[in-house]
Amino acid sequence: MSFTPLPPVPxxxxxxxxxxxxxxxxxxxxxSPDELAMWTGIEVATVKDCLQRLRExxxxxxxxxxxxxxxxxxxxxxxKVLTLYS
Amino acid sequence: xKVAMITWEYPPRIVGGIARHCEGLAKALSNIGHEVHVFTxxxxxxxxxxxxxxxxxxxxxxxxxxxxxxxxVLLFNHFIEKRVASVSxxxxxxxxxxxxxxxxxxxxxxxxxTKKPLVFTAHSTEHGxxxxxxxxxxxxxxxEWWATYEANRVIVTSGAxxxxxxxxxxxxxxxxxxxxNAIDLGxxxxxxxxxxxxxxxxxxxxxxxxxxxxRLVPQKGIEYLLHAVPILARRRPExxxxxxxxxxxxxxxxxxxxxxxQRWRITFTGFVSDAxxxxxxxxxxxxxxxxVYEPFGIVAxxxxxxxxxxxxSQVGGLTEFIEHDRTGVLVYPxxxxxxxxxxxxxxxxxxxxxxxxxxxxxxxxxTYGWEAIAKRTSRVYEEVIAEAMKx
Numbered sequence: 001m002s003f004t005p006l007p008p009v010p011x012x013x014x015x016x017x018x019x020x021x022x023x024x025x026x027x028x029x030x031x032s033p034d035e036l037a038m039w040t041g042i043e044v045a046t047v048k049d050c051l052q053r054l055r056e057x058x059x060x061x062x063x064x065x066x067x068x069x070x071x072x073x074x075x076x077x078x079x080k081v082l083t084l085y086s
Numbered sequence: 087x088k089v090a091m092i093t094w095e096y097p098p099r100i101v102g103g104i105a106r107h108c109e110g111l112a113k114a115l116s117n118i119g120h121e122v123h124v125f126t127x128x129x130x131x132x133x134x135x136x137x138x139x140x141x142x143x144x145x146x147x148x149x150x151x152x153x154x155x156x157x158x159v160l161l162f163n164h165f166i167e168k169r170v171a172s173v174s175x176x177x178x179x180x181x182x183x184x185x186x187x188x189x190x191x192x193x194x195x196x197x198x199x200t201k202k203p204l205v206f207t208a209h210s211t212e213h214g215x216x217x218x219x220x221x222x223x224x225x226x227x228x229x230e231w232w233a234t235y236e237a238n239r240v241i242v243t244s245g246a247x248x249x250x251x252x253x254x255x256x257x258x259x260x261x262x263x264x265x266x267n268a269i270d271l272g273x274x275x276x277x278x279x280x281x282x283x284x285x286x287x288x289x290x291x292x293x294x295x296x297x298x299x300x301r302l303v304p305q306k307g308i309e310y311l312l313h314a315v316p317i318l319a320r321r322r323p324e325x326x327x328x329x330x331x332x333x334x335x336x337x338x339x340x341x342x343x344x345x346x347x348q349r350w351r352i353t354f355t356g357f358v359s360d361a362x363x364x365x366x367x368x369x370x371x372x373x374x375x376x377x378v379y380e381p382f383g384i385v386a387x388x389x390x391x392x393x394x395x396x397x398x399s400q401v402g403g404l405t406e407f408i409e410h411d412r413t414g415v416l417v418y419p420x421x422x423x424x425x426x427x428x429x430x431x432x433x434x435x436x437x438x439x440x441x442x443x444x445x446x447x448x449x450x451x452x453t454y455g456w457e458a459i460a461k462r463t464s465r466v467y468e469e470v471i472a473e474a475m476k477x
Binding site (some may be wrong): 006007009010013017018021022023025026039040041075076078079080082083084085 | 095098099100101102129130131148150151152153154155157158188301302303304332333334335337338356357
């Protein structure tokens with residue numbers, strides 16, 4: 001039986017990992033899509049798409065700070081990220 | 087003895103086996119009279135310092151981050167190093183014990199700073215986990231080698247891992263000690279309402295629950311179990327499959343599940359609570375551990391403790407505590423037909439399956455409790471301290 005080669009790490013998972021590694025893991029350390037795009041070097045539109053999917057999956061949470069949408073990794077999101085390295 | 091245990095994972099920061107291993111070992115070392123200080127990373131909601139069952143736990147926040155994983159690791163090592171160094175001004179540690187490569191850079195520096203012996207537990211290797219295929223992997227492999235070189239003693243959890251680290255890092259045999267993993271035996275002794283648990287997870291009374299628990303990553307071999315589902319469905323139409331855990335490979339595994347034509351039989355639960363993990367394990371008809379790389383395989387040990395028949399790949403540490411057809415069933419790795427055979431063998435021979443499960447539980451009770459493992463670890467500490475004094 002043949003199996004497909006390993007797929008690449010999904011884009012939203014890469015964004016999630018980078019959010020974790022730059023420390024956006026609590027509400028007070030949340031970052032906006034623009035800030036995340038600057039930190040990660042990924043297009044803002046792509047970051048927004050990824051955040052939408054990550055939010056649906058419960059891996060990131062959105063809060064509003066002075067009218068700006070900001071995001072941080074949830075506890076489940078942290079555990080998901082760590083599976084990559086553990 | 088005053089022990090500084092340094093680990094990037096410690097509850098509630100739990101992913102794989104390392105957090106549970108460190109917690110079990112810390113508790114058991116404390117129970118036999120050692121003063122244990124655990125240094126780890128922060129986790130939302132967990133205090134930056136607490137004492138739990140006499141264990142002093144220091145959680146440290148990395149003040150600077152970086153999207154690149156390796157850069158982030160090196161940065162948090164600096165903050166851990168600073169924290170341990172600060173505590174060591176008032177606590178005269180006898181030994182430093184680091185778990186896995188992630189905290190190795192700080193631990194190596196601390197070994198030289200405190201002039202105390204360093205013990206390194208290699209829970210797995212980058213070479214074994216994912217092969218050396220990208221620049222980061224080579225760096226991680228290099229850090230692992232560095233840790234084994236600097237450590238006064240290396241602990242591994244199985245003979246298979248000893249062979250791997252001695253061969254790959256060219257270590258002398260006497261530097262590497264095999265001390266198996268252990269589990270909290272009390273966790274599996276309480277009763278659960280098996281039928282209520284099964285019903286909650288969608289298993290009907292006439293159905294057979296085939297359970298698989300693990301991080302959803304390639305080395306756990308879950309796709310081979312998924313490919314075994316249609317084979318089993320033909321032979322045992324009453325089988326249902328629950329996959330517990332999460333990981334970066336989940337999307338791919340769900341795609342594989344969709345291609346089996348039997349998707350309705352398969353449930354991915356994601357992460358579940360500790361209580362549900364125990365309840366599900368105790369309620370399963372078979373626990374399958376289809377790993378392709380497994381330095382130890384604590385999930386199988388937990389299944390054995392819960393008296394659930396275990397079907398596991400014949401790889402790594404699994405072959406050292408599962409005796410084929412006496413305490414479990416070993417099957418060929420990467421082989422769906424073999425996995426299906428193992429599961430069917432258990433389901434078709436219920437009396438024999440019960441006998442296997444009882445034998446397995448006895449072995450776990452006798453050999454894999456934390457107290458025995460803590461005493462063996464303690465002896466390693468005594469040896470490295472005595473050797474360091476001679477120098």
